[in-house]
Amino acid sequence: MQLDGTVNLILLYDNDFVSRNSVRLMGRRLKHILEVHQPAVGDTLTVGRLGGLIGKGRITAATSIAVEMEVALGKAPPAPLAINLVLALPRPKVIKRVLLSIASLGVKRLDLINGFRVEKSYWQSPALSPAGIRDALVLGLEQARDTILPEVVQHPLFKPFVEDKLPGLIRGTLALIAHPGAGDSCPHAAAQPVTLVIGPEGGFIPYELEKLVAGGCHPVQIGARILRVETAIPFILGRLCP
């Protein structure tokens, strides 16, 4: 599946830099610049250094082999969302779109967890390889003009995650489980950092919900509608973030 983010910022890597202020790009980013921008010497593009500042790149050379830019970086990337996401691993078809989406939204920590209703085969998806994950996240950063890669951690075993990892993860945060039928509504504009847990299609089974609640998470609901995970995530994040 082709992911269709828009490149609103060209992400630069350390090894793109041929001097302190100039870069040389080939491959995917060259192709993008040639196709979308029809670049001329002197044109400027929005760029950002992975993990660093954003700014402008002025084209000094553009051929079918490489594009060269002089860059001036001085602006901080947009603020991260103060929301960590714990997500039951979605279907492979969906995972790339979710990674792009959460990176664009500013989530900086995603824990992918197992559940009874997560098919075992999902954990074998190439979308979960380090390169697969990184490629999707980079598209999200380029979409949102961000430079800070989210950390994505995989937990193929539910119980050890809840017992050993969850307590540290939720410490100092408001820990919520999006759960249809929960007694409380999901709050608006949380005043403190949030850890948001979202279950698989069909939801957590009662045992899993009990473990998460015993681990300190509070179930909340967003109404009677059952949403696709790629719709539910931005819907709940929009509600929670100040």
Added chain:
Amino acid sequence: MQLDGTVNLILLYDNDFVSRNSVRLMGRRLKHILEVHQPAVGDTLTVGRLGGLIGKGRITAATSIAVEMEVALGKAPPAPLAINLVLALPRPKVIKRVLLSIASLGVKRLDLINGFRVEKSYWQSPALSPAGIRDALVLGLEQARDTILPEVVQHPLFKPFVEDKLPGLIRGTLALIAHPGAGDSCPHAAAQPVTLVIGPEGGFIPYELEKLVAGGCHPVQIGARILRVETAIPFILGRLCP
């Protein structure tokens, strides 16, 4: 492109009914029931009548030709969102996903409008045919267990829309334009019905923004990040809805 909604409710049409309480399904819904549910006589599925109530269907016969159910409908569909959406027409690749998404979220009125940054060719997309629109909306209803089709209206001319249609559309609502760089933040949990205007990739041009503001819409922003339309819509709706 294959849309991947989940069928959480099987939508029934008037001509499925062979008597007051029994239906006979073929085609797409038969295929779905056979593949996903491996149905046996006596099994029950969640069903809903287009435009009407939801309830249960008990299978009375299932063959490769047709599935028959006795249905008992008594429950109202989930409440609609009190938010109408006015959306600059997105790329054809995106439009189907957006239609599915807004139908699942409970938007009941969508006006698709033109803009300088909307490519003219988008208006020719098969996704905008009555059947194309309806198919995508039905997937959204089946996803969210809803039965009420949203109304989708197309306005291929910007100026006549803003001058002639917008005033009636926004009457009695809080009319907002999601616009990067606007002075005010998008509110949380609106206490009154909302009309939300979302521009094309790259945004409205100044002339368009001025016309919309003169027409009574107020620009609001959701931060520095540039989101894909399919992420921005649920993000803003989650923020606005109570």
